Amino acid sequence: MQVNNINLINFRNYENLSLDFSPNINMIIGQNGQGKTNIVEAVHFLSFAKSFRTNKDKEVINFEGNTSYIKSIVTNEADENKIDIKISKDSKKAINVDNIPISKISDLMGIINVVVFSPEDTKIVSDSPIYRRNFMDKEISQIRPVYYNLLLDYNKTLNNKNTLLKSQNIDMIMLDIYDEQLADIMEKIITYRDTFIKTISEIAKETHYIISSKKENLIIEYKSNLKSSIKSDILSELKDARADDIRHTVSTKGIHKDDIMLKIGDIDIRKYGSQGQKKTATISLKLSEIELIHNMKKEYPIVILDDIFSELDITRRMMLIEKLYNIQTFITTTEKIDINRDIKYFEVKDRNVY
Template sequence: MYLKSIKLVNYRNYDQLYLDFDKRINLLLGKNGQGKTNILEAIYLMSIGKSFRTNKDKELIRFNSENTYIGGIFSKKNDDNIIELVIGNNMKKGIKVNKVSIDKIMQLLGNLNVVIFSPEDLKLVKDGPKERRKFIDREISQIIPLYYNYISNYNKILTQRNKLLKSNYLDENLLDIYDEKLSEYAKYIYLYRRDFIKKIELLSKKIHKNLTSDVEDLKIEYVNQIHVSDDDGLDILKNKFLEKIKSSRNLDKQYRTTKIGPHRDDISIFINSLDVRLYGSQGQQRTASISLKLSEIELIKEETLEYPILLLDDIFSELDQKRQKLLIEEFENIQIFITSAEENHKLIFEDKKDVNIIYIEKGRASQ
């Protein structure tokens, strides 16, 4: 899988932009604030349907414009495909895949798979559980688009339940209905997260050993409140959750929020049996984060039989030379987009033939 070209109209600081890409390495060079990350964001939008930088679509529209267009042609299993998005100030976001309109994000997911790696991802281990849940949910949704529906529906019911808990009149029968609905979606979320974390642990363990020359052993555990086991099927998971959330009802009333559920899941990460978040050095935390992010790539390849596109947003400035080269050499068959403000990063690719260098300045690009 690789992106062949992109077209942007009235997007961020671009009035019009058309770029062809190399199927291997694309280096976007330019000073900060010129629009490099905007291109990566547009690629991500075509994959996920939303930005990794903002929840407000209107921020993507160029100043003084009514709407924006993002379109890209990509090759998947040797066939050309096109994804197009139109976002307007006074209209619903429109998405087309191969000229056919879609009305659900689930229908977009899995068409163009991407993995993005930014300086923020180096804090994946150190940050709070919300960031790790986001990492898990994003990757499962690319592999299993139906999962996106489960997590979206769960969150909608969760919001309604919390609103009820905060109200002056508490309808117990309505709480029962919400508990039943939550348990129906929760059973799938637990199942898919359990299986995903087991797979990601095997892959990241191997990658981490390579990164640390076999000195460190990485272990990842699924942390949840109902003690999900390897043998639990959907009915067992639903009953476990339903029993637990009902037993927590008095506590939920006291705190006026839902204390039990996959919205409080996390993963624990250990290096040589020590919790790296609590006891690991900054270097160990970064290396563990890199191992997790790189394992995403291998898992998508295993599940879809094609490598995703790798987006590296200003990551080289955060890594030493050894890890810079590792990222490039580890994935010889992957299309990579790299943004950098440092001209000397071109030297990393001086022995590579398939490198497309794109210079970005004030919303203009030259190749």
């Protein structure tokens, strides 16, 4: 998979920027705050129709403008596609693939896959469960776009249920209907999450073992908030939680409370891991994502290393570069780094790229 070129209009600090990318390593160099991440953020939009650093699309619109455009030609094994994304201050985001408007973001997902390594990633290992759920959700959506639609349905129904729980006179029949719908969606989501964690844990275990110099066994387990993955059982768990839901005026049970357990041997690294163990586990997880996508799609995703490369020690740096052989990679860095590879350099300065 690769992004051949990109044209950014009124995107972040770029009024009109066109770049042709290398299918190998693209190194984007510049001082802090020049606009390096803005370029890779636009690449990420081509896969997910959103940024990897904000949920607010409108933030990417140039301060002086009303509408941002990202235009690109991308290729995968099967095809070459033209992707156009328009983000406006006063209308919905519009996405065209080969000049045809698409109505669901899931129709964009999977044309190209993107894996981002960023300094924020360590939060997956050390911060609250929401970061681990986001990691699962993003990765499963990439390989199974239908999962993304299930999540949208779940969140919509959950919001409706929560609104109902906050009302003065709760309509119990309506509450039953929402629980029925939620149980139905949860059965599917739990199955996807369980399969994903089983698959990625196998790959991550092997990867982590190698990058920890054969010292550590990484164990990853899915910790569902529900005891069962069968709809009828889920429904009875929701019924059992009803009194709590009403008391707290919010849904207390469900996949929105799921977590992932990360252990090295018997030790829960989420709580007790050293900085080094957390860093290595994060890299293992991310590298496993790349392998998982390759296993599923028989093609490597595009990889973005945003602001992390210069932070890595030489061993991790070389190991990463080895792994990224033949994968289109974008590296943002404040200084030129010499690697024994075919690299295309882009120098970012004063809202221009040279």
